[in-house]
Each structure stands twice: as structure tokens, then as C-alpha cells.
Amino acid sequence: MSSPSNLKGAVEALVFLASEPVNIEEMAQALEVDSREVEGAIEELKQEYNGDEWRGIQLDELAGGYIFSTRLEFGEYIRRLHKPKLKQRITQASLETLAIIAYRQPITRAEIEDIRGVKAEKALFTLVKKGLIKEVGRLEKTGTPILYGTTDAFLKHFGLADIDQLPDPDGLRGEGAPDLRKGEVEEGLQKEGN
Amino acid sequence: MEYNLRLDSFEGPLDLLVHLIEKNQMDISEISLRKVTQQYLDYLNQMEEMDLDVASEFLMLAAELVQLKTKTLLPGAKKKKAGPPPEPDLVKRLFFYRRVKRVTELLKQMEEKRLSVYERNYDHLIYFLSRYEDQEKQRENPLEGIQLKQVVSAFNRARIDARARKKWEKSRARSWQELEGETYTVKEKMEEILEHCRDSSQGFSFGKIIKNLDNPQEKVVSFLALLELIKSKKVMIERGTNVKRLIIKGGSV
Numbered sequence: 518m519s520s521p522s523n524l525k526g527a528v529e530a531l532v533f534l535a536s537e538p539v540n541i542e543e544m545a546q547a548l549e550v551d552s553r554e555v556e557g558a559i560e561e562l563k564q565e566y567n568g569d570e571w572r573g574i575q576l577d578e579l580a581g582g583y584i585f586s587t588r589l590e591f592g593e594y595i596r597r598l599h600k601p602k603l604k605q606r607i608t609q610a611s612l613e614t615l616a617i618i619a620y621r622q623p624i625t626r627a628e629i630e631d632i633r634g635v636k637a638e639k640a641l642f643t644l645v646k647k648g649l650i651k652e653v654g655r656l657e658k659t660g661t662p663i664l665y666g667t668t669d670a671f672l673k674h675f676g677l678a679d680i681d682q683l684p685d686p687d688g689l690r691g692e693g694a695p696d697l698r699k700g701e702v703e704e705g706l707q708k709e710g711n
Numbered sequence: 712m713e714y715n716l717r718l719d720s721f722e723g724p725l726d727l728l729v730h731l732i733e734k735n736q737m738d739i740s741e742i743s744l745r746k747v748t749q750q751y752l753d754y755l756n757q758m759e760e761m762d763l764d765v766a767s768e769f770l771m772l773a774a775e776l777v778q779l780k781t782k783t784l785l786p787g788a789k790k791k792k793a794g795p796p797p798e799p800d801l802v803k804r805l806f807f808y809r810r811v812k813r814v815t816e817l818l819k820q821m822e823e824k825r826l827s828v829y830e831r832n833y834d835h836l837i838y839f840l841s842r843y844e845d846q847e848k849q850r851e852n853p854l855e856g857i858q859l860k861q862v863v864s865a866f867n868r869a870r871i872d873a874r875a876r877k878k879w880e881k882s883r884a885r886s887w888q889e890l891e892g893e894t895y896t897v898k899e900k901m902e903e904i905l906e907h908c909r910d911s912s913q914g915f916s917f918g919k920i921i922k923n924l925d926n927p928q929e930k931v932v933s934f935l936a937l938l939e940l941i942k943s944k945k946v947m948i949e950r951g952t953n954v955k956r957l958i959i960k961g962g963s964v
Contacts, residue, residue: 533831534831535831536830536831577828577830579830584830584831585830585831586828586829586830586831587828587829588828589824589827589828590827591827592826592827592828592829593827595829599829601829604825604826606822606823606826607822609722609815610722612815612818612819612822613722613811613812613815615818616811616814616815616818617811619814619818620811620814631804632804632807632808632811633722633723633725633808633811634723634724634725634726634768634772634804634808635722635723635724635766635768636768673830674822674825675818675821675822675825676821676824676825676828677821683814684814684817684821685814686813686814686817687810687813687814689810689811689814
């Protein structure tokens with residue numbers, strides 16, 4: 518096998534058939550080229566697909582990979598004809614819990630409840646079941662509570678390429694956020710690393 | 712009925728408090744907390760009047776608010792203040808909570824947008840193939856003509872059935888235990904072995920005792936009884952002509 522002479526077309530073909538986001542490295546391996554070349558091809562494709570206003574599909578960077586998706590404004594027609602499985606909205610309580618996890622991960626249940634002022638057990642259960650969050654470790658503290666973090670399904674649900682794309686107008690993710698956690702999470706994680 | 716709608720929309724006591732502060736067009740501060748305390752308590756009263764269970768979290772925050780308010784009413788408390796008073800923990804929590812609410816709103820908008828974006832997906836294809844079948848099914852309403860009352864009573868019946876079934880299963884489990892409940896005591900078995908010793912002065916093999924026992928538990932208890940007898944020197948063990956066979960004899964060494 519050799520590398521394709523028409524790299525852009527090859528990358529387009531690979532992404533076209535994918536039902537899960539494919540990442541650059543996977544494609545580079547299959548095409549036997551440097552990942553930088555794939556990146557270049559992706560960049561060109563992006564301009565072609567996403568630049569033209571009339572197009573019905575776009576090249577989406579999602580959860581660390583690339584996938585073709587339909588444009589927002591045509592959603593209604595797609596629902597009419599294809600009747601795709603309805604994407605479920607997340608309930609308000611779950612969404613609030615999810616927001617706390619997304620912006621403050623890794624985080625324990627007790628810390629989430631501290632912030633919300635209400636129990637979070639049910640919301641956590643739902644979110645885990647939907648695959649939007651998962652256990653990412655244990656805090657080295659009495660009871661070794663579960664630390665939660667977001668998943669790729671979370672990124673996909675909100676149309677994010679990676680977690681750094683989260684809009685953060687108040688600096689909720691940054692260090693400037695008020696320290697409600699009393700440094701316990703960081704401490705625990707450091708211990709785990711040692 | 713207006714309250715009914717609003718009750719559902721609060722995610723917790725902090726949510727309610729943020730709402731009250733914003734409704735009064737105040738900033739989050741200790742002073743505004745004190746000012747909305749009465750409104751907060753009124754709200755809980757209304758919930759109680761409507762026979763809604765006021766969650767303990769709401770009551771806990773009510774206590775916190777009242778405590779905050781009491782402090783400033785105490786004489787002498789004000790005099791000690793030098794410089795700006797420290798922000799109470801609750802104010803910090805409210806600030807943080809409001810930020811969380813803001814990003815929750817952002818996530819909601821992102822979700823809303825993404826709901827109309829479709830990725831090429833295997834699920835869709837499967838759905839496409841089966842959609843006609845599903846449309847047929849959707850036309851028949853399985854609950855047509857059934858009233859809410861009927862659903863409730865059916866649910867209650869199912870609940871009672873479930874309870875009765877549990878009870879029955881429990882009682883069944885108990886009778887099983889009674890069957891398995893045969894127990895053997897070491898003391899009993901020791902007596903039996905000693906009796907054997909008295910009957911046969913030449914001694915006998917252990918195999919002879921357990922030969923006719925089916926229950927493994929009884930065999931084990933018998934063996935334990937033998938060990939106990941040897942330890943207390945009430946029986947002797949001799950090696951018989953067959954090396955593998957041990958002869959048990961009464962009397963001490």
C-alpha cells in the first residue's frame with residue numbers, strides 16, 4: 518500500500534463514512550502520511566465546506582476528531598423526512614450539575630452538593646447513565662469519594678472539539694475562581710500521582 | 712396557581728435566594744441577604760400552606776439567614792467592627808452559584824443548537840429503515856379511553872401485589888431454612904463415639920462411624936468430636952494392621 522496522490526480527497530472520503538469522529542492520527546496511519554499533512558488537508562476541506570454559505574453539510578471538529586454533520590438551519594427538514602432518534606435535552610437539575618462538573622472537574626459529589634445547596638445523587642446517576650460523565654478517579658480522603666469528570670459524549674452533546682472550548686465568561690475554570698474546595702482535590706490528586 | 716409554576720422552577724434554596732435578590736434588584740451582599748430573609752421565610756410558609764414538603768435544604772438555609780440577621784440585632788456586635796465586615800460564607804456561595812447558573816444557561820444554548828445538528832450516524836440509518844413500522848405503531852394509542860383514575864388504581868394494585876409477593880417469598884425462604892436447619896453438635900457426637908467405645912473393647916475405625924452418614928456437615932462434626940476426644944485423652948488412637956486405618960479405643964493412655 519502507498520500513500521494517496523490525492524490526499525485531500527482521501528481525507529474527505531475517510532471522514533465522510535465515519536459515524537464517530539475520526540482523529541488526525543488515525544487518518545495519518547491509514548494514509549501512511551505525516552499527521553501534519555492530514556491537518557493541512559483538513560484545513561482545506563474546512564474552508565471549502567464551512568466557508569460556503571449554501572452548503573448543507575459542514576466539517577465538524579467534535580470530541581477530538583472530525584465528522585461531517587448537517588447544518589443547524591436544516592435540522593427541521595431532516596426531522597421531517599428522516600425522523601431521526603430524538604436527541605434528548607438534559608433536565609435543568611442535571612444540566613446544573615453537569616455544568617459544575619464540566620467547569621470544576623475533577624470533582625466529588627459532596628463538592629457539587631456544596632455548590633448547589635441540594636443533593637446531587639439523582640442527577641449524577643442520570644448523567645453517568647447517559648454517559649455524559651464518568652468516574653475519573655478517587656479522592657485520597659476519608660471514604661475515598663469518587664471524582665467525576667466529563668466524557669467524549671459530553672463534548673459531542675454540546676458540539677465541542679475539546680474541553681478548552683467551553684465558554685468561560687466568569688473564569689469559572691480558571692484559577693481566579695473562588696476556592697470553595699479548600700484545596701482538597703488538588704492535594705488528593707497530587708498524592709495519587711506520587 | 713402562579714406559585715405552582717414557580718415552585719418547579721427553583722433548583723434549590725440558593726436558586727430561590729438568587730431569584731429573590733435579583734427580583735429586588737439588589738447586589739449579592741450581606742445586607743441584601745438580611746433584607747430578603749423575610750421574603751424567603753414567607754415563601755417557605757406558602758409552600759407549606761400548599762401542602763408541599765419543604766425540603767430540608769430550604770429549611771437549613773432559612774436557619775442560616777435568620778442567624779445572619781440575628782447577629783446584627785445583637786447590641787455590641789456592631790461596635791467590634793473595624794473596617795469592612797468579612798463576607799459571610801453564604802455570600803461567597805451565592806456569588807459562585809450565580810456563576811454556575813450563568814454557564815448552565817450557556818450550556819443550554821449550546822445544547823439547543825446542537826440538537827438540530829445531525830452527524831452521519833448509524834442509528835439514523837436503522838431508524839430510517841424501520842420508520843414506517845414505527846409510524847404504524849404510533850397511530851394506535853394503547854392508552855386510548857383510559858382515565859387517569861384507572862391508571863392510578865392499576866398502579867396501586869400492582870404495588871399491593873408486589874408487597875404480597877415479597878411477603879410470600881419471604882415466608883417461603885423461611886420454610887427452606889427450616890428444612891436445612893438440622894444441626895449437629897460436637898458434644899452430641901462425642902457422646903456417640905464414647906458409646907461406640909464402650910460397645911466394642913477392641914476398638915473400631917473412624918470409617919465405621921461415618922459410613923452411614925450422608926450429610927457432609929455431620930461427618931465434619933463427627934471428626935471434630937473425635938479430635939476433641941483425643942485432645943482430652945478420652946480415647947486412644949492406634950494404627951491398625953492396615954496402615955491407612957486408625958483404630959479408636961476407649962480409655963486414657
